[in-house]
Amino acid sequence: MPSYVLPYETRTSIKISLGTRDEREARRKAAIYNDYIEDFWRSLIKADGKLNRDAAYRAAVKLAKAHGFAYKSVAEIAKAPLEEVIERVRVAAGSIEQEQVVSALLGGAEEPGLMLSACLERFWPLCADRLVNKSDHQIRKWKNPRIAALTGFIDVIGDKRLSDVTRADILQYRQWWLDRIADGTAVAGTANKNILYVRNILQTVCEAHEIDKEVESLFSRMRLKELDNARPPFEATFVQKTLLSGRTLAGLNAEARLLIYAMADTGARESELIGLQPEDILLDEEIPYIWIRARNDHALKTLHSERKIPLVGSSLHAFSQLPEGFSHYRNADTASTTINKYLRENDLKPTDGHSLYSLRHTFKDRLRDAGAPEEVIDELMGHKSRGPKYGRGHMLEAKHEWLKRIAFHIST
Structure with missing residues (x-):
């Protein structure tokens, strides 16, 4: 000894x-x-x-x-x-x-009395690696749905010791979501996300604090079947003849209007475009382009989101007027809310399912219709390529050629 x-x-x-x-x-x-x-x-x-x-x-x-x-x-x-x-x-x-x-x-030791309501306080310090490079706004967006998920879970099963949570509690929580889906106040995708958030919080806390709880088995086979609720794309002709008409968008402020133009011919996410810094907008190059990349105060959605997108048509028009980037909108949610409200109030949504984000789907469909290879589409969209990746990816020139084929015409 x-x-x-x-x-x-x-x-x-x-x-x-x-x-x-x-x-x-x-x-x-x-x-x-x-x-x-x-x-x-x-x-x-x-x-x-x-x-x-x-x-x-x-x-x-x-x-x-x-x-x-x-x-x-x-x-x-x-x-x-x-x-x-x-x-x-x-x-x-x-x-x-x-x-x-x-x-x-x-079995004589008394189990820790960690209550569900105290789990988030223990959870946040264990997630520092997930919040690297995120801005304050991005951190809030990451935390808020997890706060809401655990709060809802406690509302359903009551605040109890983490060690006392049972499979029956999880089934009760799942049934609560099924009831909400049945009465039309929730969809399966939302339920699945919330169940996943709760599972991750409980599992992370149990592992870190050595609480003997088989969280994985408690939550097994809890996923609900989801319908395809993807945002529908706008028709390209609708975008060209209606959305990109100066008269149609005259009621929007200049930056909101130009954000629509920028999205239409880049397919980038609102947050990616608004997060661009002046050094990310390269208008004086032989092929003008934007460089979507992470910074210390701005994380990207995925590892594959970093990319260079050539500027053509409506996107070149937008950034020619905003060479320093978006200064009025530093929060993508605010911009999206403003634009979607305008589209709704001015009958510019073909269906209730359409939104500003639909332009991203339109961009992808236009590339497919033009015959662009899936690898090129994935690179431009910031998606992980489904096939094996070899080399450094497609050069700016190759991406530029495909984008020129689908570019919207902007009359000046």
Whole structure:
């Protein structure tokens, strides 16, 4: 026994049955148990031998593993195979004077009382890697749906200890979403996202705080069947003859109007266009283009979103008037709300499903209709290519040729 743990460890030696006669397997298991034991010692030393309830439970989990068992509550042990119960009692009897060992092996440690309502406070610090390079607005957009999801979950099943959440609770939550879908106040896609958010929050917190909960199994087979609710595209002729008419959009402010022009011939997302800095708009090159890329204060939606898009037709017209980028709108949501309201109030939406984002789908359809290869389309859209990727991708010249074929005509 190492001398540095003697003030905290009551055992003078440790013996664990490895359950195998194979020397190679025994060495592998011994290394694993050695890690468990040293992890337990670190916990004891860190707490100076005095553990609060949460720490005591985590220590019991580690101590049970250090003796060759998974930690189980008394109720779980009562349902375990007789052979396991006998073995637990046998090992505990050998350490009868060591209260912590007996408690760890026979389920005597009280589980942490972490309430569902406290989970987000524990969750946020565990997600720092997911928020790298995001602006304050992007962080709020990332956090808000997760806050709403867990709040809704608690509203349905009540605020209880995380360790007390059951499969029945998850089924109740799923049924709540089914009822909302049935009465037309929600769609399956929204339900699936919320269920996924709740699962991720609970799983992340359980893993980080060593709470014994099989979250993955609790949420298995919970996904609801989704209908195809993709935004419909505008017809190209409608965009050319109606949307890109100066008279049609005269009631919009200049930047909102030019955002429509920019989207029409780049297919870029609103947030990507509004996030462009002056150095990302290269009008003096032989082929003018925009460079969509991440910055320290602005993350992209996916790793594949970074790309260079040649400027033609309506997009070249837009950025020729905005060489420094969008200064009025620094928030894509505000711009989208303004434009979609204008489209709705001026009967510029062929169906209720159409929105500003429909221009992105129109852009993709126009490229397909022109016969552009799927790899070129994926590059211009910022999508992951479905086939194997070789080399550096298509050059600006090649993308420019395809975009010239579909460019909208702007009369000046």
